[in-house]
Amino acid sequence: MDKVVDWFSIFWQESAEGTGTYAYTLLLGLQLTLEISVIAAVVAFVMGSIVGVCRTLPSPLARRLSGGYVEFFRNIPLLVQLFLWYFVLPELLPRDIGMWLKQVPYSNFYTAAFGLGLFTSARVAVQLSAAITSMPRGQKLAATALGLTTRQSYTSVLLPMAYRIVFPPLTSELLNLIKNSSVALTIGVAELTQSARNMDSYTFQTFQAFTAATLIYLALNILVTMVMRRIEHGVAVPGMLVAK
């Protein structure tokens, strides 16, 4: 029993950073992980939806632009994309804007959140457009034949079903996004993984630090999975099959 108490005691020690206990350090990390993930998820959903719809429009211009967007964001490693936005972009912009960008408070946090969001949006776009094209062609025809405009056909007929179809892979995408947020540490955001590293480097309690991080990620993602499954069942269409 004493051994177990010993093992955990490190979490209640004041951290070397002087901001509270190590447990508190990890919780601050978790908070940043959550904040990055929420912003990135919103960006990924909004941009992924717009680009995903564009990939299915008849307009060749919309298809070409959305195709280019997808290829750009899914063919460059996430890590390189973050470096690109954080280190390279300010240099490419006109001097004044670049200087301003470097001085934006928490610029590394926002870069991580938006960078991760854009990276994920390309994947969301591909999945959404696949869902739309997997629906019977007659659905779009029926909507059109009733006099609905293209915009109305999408908002009232195609997208409500497409989002339901794509819900399970979107759940996986959200879990990936939360895990990928750890990349933010490379541009100096003390999110959960970085907090664990800090704890490790101050205390050399490597095992405890990363076990704690592991369990927190695991618990968080299981919680997200459960919530998403509940939503999935909540929006399920009566008379159609849904995985249990």
Added chain:
Amino acid sequence: MNTAATTPNSAAKQSSGVPVIEMIGVSKWYTPEFQVLDSCSTSVQKGEVVVVCGPSGSGKSTLIKCVNALEPFQQGDIFVEGVKVNDRATDLPKLRSRIGMVFQNFELFPHLTIMENLTLAQRKVLKRGKDEADAKARKLLQRVGLSDQAPKYPGQLSGGQQQRVAIARALAMDPVAMLFDEPTSALDPEMVSEVLDVMVELAREGMTMMVVTHEMGFARKVADRVIFMDLGAIVEDVPTEDFFGSPRSERAQLFLSKILSH
């Protein structure tokens, strides 16, 4: 293409005024080599029921989908009540909302209740208020005998019921004409008649209809004219009794002998 073709436009009801649907020399190509419609001309007068039949791949479905511009075509003109379909200035959503269309696979919107299926376009396209749209929907559901299904979802209905809902959905827009694209082809045999009954009743009430179907019994019973298509061209366009009495083209005789022999 087919020199044995009879003269089109031997319309049964030569009523005065503008035809509801008029097609003049409509041709369509998917590629320069692959022609699906070959200068098709016909017209449908108000209150007329025209059955379009022909072998698989003859262009029947494509032809009626041109009427409300669901399919583009490269040559010729189509007019609906005098409004040119293939004119860039035409307000297509408005034109389409005035032509009802029923599809082979029903194409109800699965995430909406039966009631919502019937009111969606009334509200979004015709800008009707909720009460007006609901009242109209209820009246039409009653007419197709499905009043009690209003709160259900399409996936909970049988195929025949879904197709009757689809007909009611099209009628809710107060169309000037109805297009049917093989409305009974996807149905189990015992459900065909419940859909045909609704269509017969509709025809008898004077709805202008263009029906792609293999149901020759239906054609005999209510059609004023039969259009027979082969290889993208209108081969025969004759009054119903003439078509079943003595089809003039060999191709139509062969077609009829095949589908009527069972």
